[in-house]
Amino acid sequence: MALVSRHPASVLAIVRRYEAAGFRAWPAAAVHYDGTWVVRLTAGHPAKRLNSVNPLDPGDVQHIPERIGRAGRRFDAYGRPLTFRISPLSGPVLSSHLDSEGWSTFAESLVMRLPLAGTQVDTAMDQIPLKDISRFIGAALKVSGSDASLRPGLSEIIGAIQPEAGLFALEEGTEPLATLICVHDGDLAGLFEVATDKSVRNKGHGRNLILSALKWARLRGAREAWLQVEADNAPALALYRSLGFDEVYRYHYRRPPET
Numbered sequence: 001m002a003l004v005s006r007h008p009a010s011v012l013a014i015v016r017r018y019e020a021a022g023f024r025a026w027p028a029a030a031v032h033y034d035g036t037w038v039v040r041l042t043a044g045h046p047a048k049r050l051n052s053v054n055p056l057d058p059g060d061v062q063h064i065p066e067r068i069g070r071a072g073r074r075f076d077a078y079g080r081p082l083t084f085r086i087s088p089l090s091g092p093v094l095s096s097h098l099d100s101e102g103w104s105t106f107a108e109s110l111v112m113r114l115p116l117a118g119t120q121v122d123t124a125m126d127q128i129p130l131k132d133i134s135r136f137i138g139a140a141l142k143v144s145g146s147d148a149s150l151r152p153g154l155s156e157i158i159g160a161i162q163p164e165a166g167l168f169a170l171e172e173g174t175e176p177l178a179t180l181i182c183v184h185d186g187d188l189a190g191l192f193e194v195a196t197d198k199s200v201r202n203k204g205h206g207r208n209l210i211l212s213a214l215k216w217a218r219l220r221g222a223r224e225a226w227l228q229v230e231a232d233n234a235p236a237l238a239l240y241r242s243l244g245f246d247e248v249y250r251y252h253y254r255r256p257p258e259t
Helices: 009-025 064-078 091-100 133-144 148-160 205-219 234-243
Strands: 030-034 037-041 052-055 084-086 104-115 164-172 175-185 188-196 224-230 246-255
Touching: 009 175, 009 188, 009 224, 009 246, 030 064, 037 064, 064 091, 084 091, 104 234, 133 148, 133 164, 133 175, 133 188, 164 205, 175 205, 188 205, 205 234, 224 234
Parallel strands: 052 084, 188 224
Antiparallel strands: 030 037, 037 052, 084 246, 104 224, 104 246, 164 175, 175 188
8 A cells, every 4th residue: 555645745745855955055964864764963062953853754664663763772872862854755654653662752853944035144244154163062052052062063063064054253351142053054044043142132133143154155156045053942933934935844853652
C-alpha cells in the first residue's frame, strides 16, 4: 500500500530546500544516516537542532522501533536525550508511532522567508561583518545572556559553517547591543542566533541589524531571507512579520517518556 504524505510534493520540495540549507548553515559536529533519517549530534553545544534525529522522507518508515533504538544508543554515548525533530518531511506514519509510544511534543518553531527585492533592505545602513570570531562570540554570549561555557562549542560551530557567514554586531562603544549570524548560501540568506540585549530591547536595534545583514547578503547574490523562530516567541514573531517575513512551514521536537 502506498504511503501518502499529508503534504503535496511541491510543498515537500520547498521544505527539503530549507532543511538542507539549515544543515549547511548550522552544522552538527557528527552526522550519521539511517536510511533518510539524519542523526545530528554535537558534544560541545546542547542546542536541539544540533542534537536531534531529522527524518527527511515521509515514506521511509521501515523498522521504526529498531532504528529508534539505534539512534537512542548514539544519543546515550553523547550524553544527550534522544530527540526527534519533526518537520513535514517526517510524515504521518512516524508521528503516529511516536504518539502510540507516548512521546512528548514541545518547542514548535516556524520557518519563515522574505523575498529581498523591493524591501526595507534598500534603505538599511551598510555594515561590514566582524572578522574577529572571538570578539563576536563574546558579544553574542553577553547579548543573549548565555553561559560562557558555550564559547568553545559556538566557536566550533561557526568555524565549521561551509557557506559564507557574516558575523554582525551592533555596538555602542564597547558594549554590544545586538548580534546575529547571516549565512549567505547561493540565493538564500539565513539568519541565526538573532539576539538583542534585554536592557535595550524595543528600540529598533535588532531590526536595524537584520536589515544591514540582509543588505550585505543581497549584495552577494541572495534573493531570499529565511529564519527559524520558536512559535511562542511573540516579540520575535512580531518583529519578523513587521519586516515582511511569512511562514513557510513548522516543525517541533519529540522525546520519549521518561522511564
